[in-house]
Amino acid sequence: MGKPxxxxxxxxxxxxxxxxxxxxxxxxxxxxxxxxxxxxxxxxRCMDCGVPFCxxxxxxxxxxxxxxxxxxxxEWNEEVYHGHVGHALxxxxxxxxxxxxxxxxxxxxxxxxxxxxxxxxxxTIRDNEYHIIxxxxxxxxxxxxxxxxxxxxxxxxxxxxxxxxAAADMLNHRGHHVDVFERDxxxxxxxxxxxxxMKLEKSVIDRRQALMEEEGVVFHVNTNxxxxxxxxxxxxxYDAVILACGAKEARSLNGIDMSVKGTAFAVDYLTGSTKSxxxxxxxxxxxxxxxxxxxxxxxxxxDCVGTAIRQGAKSVVQIEMMPQLPxxxxxxxxxxxWPMVEKTDYGQExxxxxxxxxxxxxxxxxxxxxxxxGKVAGCEVARVSxxxxxxxxxxxxxxxxxxxxxxxxxxxxxxxxxxxxxxxLTRTDRHVIVTDDNYHTRADKVFACGDMRKGxxxxxxxxxxGRACAAAADAYLMGYTTMI
Numbered sequence: 001m002g003k004p005x006x007x008x009x010x011x012x013x014x015x016x017x018x019x020x021x022x023x024x025x026x027x028x029x030x031x032x033x034x035x036x037x038x039x040x041x042x043x044x045r046c047m048d049c050g051v052p053f054c055x056x057x058x059x060x061x062x063x064x065x066x067x068x069x070x071x072x073x074x075e076w077n078e079e080v081y082h083g084h085v086g087h088a089l090x091x092x093x094x095x096x097x098x099x100x101x102x103x104x105x106x107x108x109x110x111x112x113x114x115x116x117x118x119x120x121x122x123x124t125i126r127d128n129e130y131h132i133i134x135x136x137x138x139x140x141x142x143x144x145x146x147x148x149x150x151x152x153x154x155x156x157x158x159x160x161x162x163x164x165x166a167a168a169d170m171l172n173h174r175g176h177h178v179d180v181f182e183r184d185x186x187x188x189x190x191x192x193x194x195x196x197x198m199k200l201e202k203s204v205i206d207r208r209q210a211l212m213e214e215e216g217v218v219f220h221v222n223t224n225x226x227x228x229x230x231x232x233x234x235x236x237x238y239d240a241v242i243l244a245c246g247a248k249e250a251r252s253l254n255g256i257d258m259s260v261k262g263t264a265f266a267v268d269y270l271t272g273s274t275k276s277x278x279x280x281x282x283x284x285x286x287x288x289x290x291x292x293x294x295x296x297x298x299x300x301x302x303d304c305v306g307t308a309i310r311q312g313a314k315s316v317v318q319i320e321m322m323p324q325l326p327x328x329x330x331x332x333x334x335x336x337x338w339p340m341v342e343k344t345d346y347g348q349e350x351x352x353x354x355x356x357x358x359x360x361x362x363x364x365x366x367x368x369x370x371x372x373x374g375k376v377a378g379c380e381v382a383r384v385s386x387x388x389x390x391x392x393x394x395x396x397x398x399x400x401x402x403x404x405x406x407x408x409x410x411x412x413x414x415x416x417x418x419x420x421x422x423x424x425l426t427r428t429d430r431h432v433i434v435t436d437d438n439y440h441t442r443a444d445k446v447f448a449c450g451d452m453r454k455g456x457x458x459x460x461x462x463x464x465x466g467r468a469c470a471a472a473a474d475a476y477l478m479g480y481t482t483m484i
Contacts, residue, residue, distance in 0.1 A: 055073050287308035380401075381398070432453055445476070
């Protein structure tokens with residue numbers, strides 16, 4: 001470990017956050033890193049805990065705690081404390097293909113399981129990870145790692161989200177030739193067109209793409225396998241195929257007509273915002289001057305709040321069906337379980353700064369839309385309660401909220417059907433591809449991973465899936481695998 005008494009001597013210090021009213025003027029990332037000395041101090045807080053829950057990925061009370069990638073957190077925290085960024089980087093890259101993504105968008109399951117958090121604040125694990133990878137890029141430590149030997153095997157990866165990119169990265173370093181096919185105009189999947197620029201600047205994805213291309217990975221954008229490119233052509237041209245197309249089929253609301261003008265699914269709204277930033281053209285869907293109602297209290301709903309405010313929304317209301325959580329852990333949800341506490345995220349913070357109140361309305365659901373001249377003009381909402389797993393709507397509580405833009409951020413139901421159909425694969429009622437324990441589908445050379453196999457999940461899980469799937473495909477190709 002680093003400094004044996006560091007966790008007792010130093011307080012947690014997070015990266016500085018630009019004030020809400022200042023940061024909403026741009027779509028830039030809004031965290032300012034600590035100095036080198038301050039970061040080393042934070043690395044010193046990592047204690048000799050004996051059993052590091054931070055890297056465990058244990059399931060407790062139905063929720064995972066600790067890192068799904070099993071990152072070697074105490075090891076690279078020690079190197080951060082000593083100022084050995086190169087050594088820290090080598091330990092970090094051993095388990096994580098893309099620390100620049102996870103250190104920005106991961107909810108830090110590792111920190112929620114940190115033993116320092118039992119009686120004090122947890123170690124700044126995610127910020128330490130950010131420091132390692134960004135220092136490595138800025139100082140030239142992140143150089144292309146080109147494999148010395150080639151296997152002669154060709155692998156097609158369909159989809160360039162975090163799972164597909166992780167699989168491609170691992171298989172390329174193993175010596176296979178890897179082609180990545182992406183139906184959109186940029187790689188990244190939801191990293192590019194789902195997560196807003198203020199959480200993950202798109203230049204970070206471009207930087208990684210350039211590095212992977214130098215290492216030998218070939219990217220084909222605007223290439224829609226299963227639609228424009230027949231699945232059989234891919235099967236005939238490659239020794240193995242990995243499907244990592246995500247789960248972008250948006251969940252709709254019962255009884256709500258999403259064809260009404262002024263309604264949008266969150267993924268389409270956020271995609272349009274990012275494409276507008278990249279092209280310099282006005283977005284097709286904008287919140288400027290509009291009264292916005294967002295259905296969904298999760299991360300995506302929060303991203304829609306932050307985006308709407310930056311676009312100049314007149315007002316923002318966020319509908320949350322579940323009850324408001326407590327601000328602190330309860331005895332029924334003790335450490336190291338995932339803390340069931342209320343989180344006021346950046347979007348809600350900005351709404352409070354702009355409009356003077358939290359945009360969330362808890363225990364509320366949408367029961368209908370009000371139309372005027374073919375456009376949405378309002379939405380009907382009502383209070384709800386839960387008993388024995390059943391939701392009851394309080395009819396007497398119904399009211400109409402003024403609404404010019406209605407955004408549904410209710411998650412996803414699974415993958416688009418045309419890709420698995422093209423490859424002749426089966427799906428469950430959750431619309432995810434069926435595989436065996438080694439990510440192999442019923443088709444001979446076809447594997448699947450990420451949200452397409454697991455269902456909607458976190459970026460860190462997608463990377464873990466891509467790495468594991470790559471190992472399975474490698475074993476299929478070579479008869480054995482050297483991947484961990």
